[in-house]
Amino acid sequence: MIALGAALLLWAALQGDLNVYILLIIPILTGTGPAAALGTLLLIAGIFTWILTRFTVGSHPPSSPTTSTHDAPTSPPPQEKESKSAGIILIGPIPIAWGSDRKTLLLVLIAAIGLILTATLALWLLA
Numbered sequence: 366m367i368a369l370g371a372a373l374l375l376w377a378a379l380q381g382d383l384n385v386y387i388l389l390i391i392p393i394l395t396g397t398g399p400a401a402a403l404g405t406l407l408l409i410a411g412i413f414t415w416i417l418t419r420f421t422v423g424s425h426p427p428s429s430p431t432t433s434t435h436d437a438p439t440s441p442p443p444q445e446k447e448s449k450s451a452g453i454i455l456i457g458p459i460p461i462a463w464g465s466d467r468k469t470l471l472l473v474l475i476a477a478i479g480l481i482l483t484a485t486l487a488l489w490l491l492a
Contacts, residue, residue, distance in 0.1 A: 366407050366408075366410050366411030366414060367407075367408060367411035367412060367415065368411075369404075369407050369411075370403075370404045370405065370406070370407030370408030370409075370410075370411055371404070371408060372404070373400050373401070373403055373404030373407060374394070374396075374400075374401060374404035374405065374408065375487075376400050376404070377396055377398055377400040377401035377404055378491055380398065380400065382396055382397050382398030382400060382401050383395070383396040383397075383398075383400075383401045384396075385488060385491060387488075390456070390459075392484070392488075448465070449464075449465050449466055449468075449469045450464065450465050450469065451463065451464030451465065451466075451469040451470045451472070451473040452464070452473065453473050453474065453476075453477045455477060455480070455481070460474065460477050462474055462477070
């Protein structure tokens with residue numbers, strides 16, 4: 366949904382139905398056509414769905430049967446994998462980044478730089 370919404374917004378911008386303005390450091394999009402409206406709705410729905418599934422899917426371990434009919438030797442419990450996470454908030458050109466380890470944090474910062482460069486290029490090409 367996110368990719369389709371972004372593609373529709375790009376299509377609307379190329380058709381002239383979407384305008385991009387910068388207010389201080391905040392980008393503002395205004396659209397007039399159905400592609401801009403549908404792209405915005407899909408983008409919001411995709412982000413909401415992504416956040417919702419991130420917090421619900423995989424948050425509960427699968428239940429295992431606790432009763433058995435015979436005493437079989439049990440295998441050792443599986444070792445849990447260490448979770449690595451990182452995030453970034455872009456307030457205009459200012460990144461606020463956090464992470465559980467240095468490598469994940471570096472990957473997020475590189476992705477943020479790529480997003481900033483892509484947005485700058487898109488604004489330059491569409492202006």
